[in-house]
Amino acid sequence: ETGVTQTPRHLVMGMTNKKSLKCEQHLGHNAMYWYKQSAKKPLELMFVYSLEERVENNSVPSRFSPECPNSSHLFLHLHTLQPEDSALYLCASSPTGRTNTGELFFGEGSRLTVL
Amino acid sequence: AQSVAQPEDQVNVAEGNPLTVKCTYSVSGNPYLFWYVQYPNRGLQFLLKYITGDNLVKGSYGFEAEFNKSQTSFHLKKPSALVSDSALYFCAVRGFGNQGGKLIFGQGTELSVKP
Numbered sequence: 001e002t003g004v005t006q007t008p009r010h011l012v013m014g015m016t017n018k019k020s021l022k023c024e025q026h027l028g029h030n031a032m033y034w035y036k037q038s039a040k041k042p043l044e045l046m047f048v049y050s051l052e053e054r055v056e057n058n059s060v061p062s063r064f065s066p067e068c069p070n071s072s073h074l075f076l077h078l079h080t081l082q083p084e085d086s087a088l089y090l091c092a093s094s095p096t097g098r099t100n101t102g103e104l105f106f107g108e109g110s111r112l113t114v115l
Numbered sequence: 116a117q118s119v120a121q122p123e124d125q126v127n128v129a130e131g132n133p134l135t136v137k138c139t140y141s142v143s144g145n146p147y148l149f150w151y152v153q154y155p156n157r158g159l160q161f162l163l164k165y166i167t168g169d170n171l172v173k174g175s176y177g178f179e180a181e182f183n184k185s186q187t188s189f190h191l192k193k194p195s196a197l198v199s200d201s202a203l204y205f206c207a208v209r210g211f212g213n214q215g216g217k218l219i220f221g222q223g224t225e226l227s228v229k230p
Binding site (some may be wrong): 088090111 | 147149151156157158159160161164166205207209210218219220221222223
């Protein structure tokens with residue numbers, strides 16, 4: 001139990017589907033992150049939310065749409081994805097302010113396969 | 116540019132032997148350094164961190180890491196490897212300036228421990 005829960009753990013979708021990944025953290029953190037992890041590639045930071053405001057969007061295609069309704073929940077809405085979007089999507093959270101050493105707390109990931 | 120390098124894609128060790136996973140960093144300020152481990156189809160788990168103080172940091176599962184400022188290194192070590200230590204290991208450094216507060220990850224090192 002990491003304190004960061006991601007659902008679903010596995011998702012298979014067609015290129016025309018619309019689906020969402022969900023992340024929930026129970027650690028009282030104010031920042032949440034989406035990372036993409038593809039085989040043989042470094043971790044890619046996709047989005048960062050701090051105090052529910054998006055503070056970073058690393059040139060991610062618009063077919064990925066994040067939503068952060070409150071500091072405990074983070075969504076990644078997916079639509080018209082491509083097969084190359086198949087990857088492990090990791091959610092993470094961290095505190096903000098003076099207590100922030102940069103340490104991230106990760107969920108178990110959502111394994112996405114786009115057919 | 117601020118960065119982390121893990122020069123070995125893969126490290127192979129026999130069970131019971133000592134292991135070292137290498138990491139070097141480049142950062143503009145005093146480094147905050149981290150090691151994470153990832154088991155197959157799982158999220159990243161925190162192992163240990165260096166913020167300040169003693170250069171030898173002890174972490175989870177018997178791992179330790181030594182901060183060496185002159186060599187800008189933070190190598191991960193364990194005196195006696197276990198087969199269950201086989202996993203993907205990531206080194207990370209907290210960024211400064213326009214990367215402030217965010218973790219910069221290395222590309223990962225696959226550790227394989229054989230019986």
